[in-house]
Amino acid sequence: MSKDLDGKTPFLEKISALHLIIASDILNEPITNIFKSLQKLEVLGIQLPQVFSEVFDDISVNDQDIILFSKNLDGNSPWLKDPIFPIDIIIAAKRLEKPIDTIINQLKKFEPLGLKIPSTNVYLSSSLSDINKHLLIFSKNMDGQAPWIEGEIHPTRVLLAALIFNESIEATLERLRNFVPLIGLNLTEGDEWFWQFLNRNNKMNILN
Structure with a gap:
């Protein structure tokens, strides 16, 4: 629940899909376990992404995903914010030397969790x-x-x-x-x- 996932203040009242993904990696726990643990706190006003628990069955987080979600593309904090902005995708494509559509497809697997991916058809072929x-x-x-x-x-x-x-x-x-x-x-x-x-x-x- 801590904003920087370090157990220290400030604490979040609204948990984003991106926060769940990063927490899964840091705590070395499946996303579904993180989600179910936080569900118990909803009675306290904690807001979670509105998704069905079944969507977690086919989603796993790997090191390449965490690299993509880190601002410095090194797999460490500080982290990007949800929603993901097009400039983040452009920077990742350059730094990681990957095509833009590869970056987008890597992000899209998390869309069922509520992660917002920008419309990027304009520069898919860049x-x-x-x-x-x-x-x-x-x-x-x-x-x-x-x-x-x-x-x-x-x-x-x-x-x-x-x-x-x-x-x-x-x-x-x-x-x-x-x-x-x-x-x-x-x-x-x-x-x-x-x-x-x-x-x-x-x-x-x-x-x-």
Whole structure:
């Protein structure tokens, strides 16, 4: 019940599917045993995922799963939060050098427990090169590493990314339009003439 699964405060009143999965590994107990133990505490107000106990029969947790659920992808705390965000999947694909669809399929086995997996059809076919570009754009320091930007993507970031990738602003914008909604960011589009102006100057800079 402890938030960090260390037996210390703070304690949770609502237990997520992800918390059950990690607890199963740390305590070396099947998920079904963890779930049944916590069910006894529901009379005290503890909230559990609304699932049937039968769903636990075909679900087991392995070391690769725990690595995927750790923020640093090392199998240790701190842990990701439920729901899983698309940026988490993109980072895992790059760091673990696995295709995005492999990461998604690994996560999907826990959906019956109530784990929320984002809709990721837009980037199922993304190559490792594309993933690196996405991470570069979304990182505050434009280095593909955390911390990540929040809120709106400023036009200057689009221009910088286009220059770094040696591509047109239209190409960079198209990439962003597909991904931005998935990670909870807003793209300040501006007027079409503004992007045309930036793109014309971008091309001139490249030629010079």
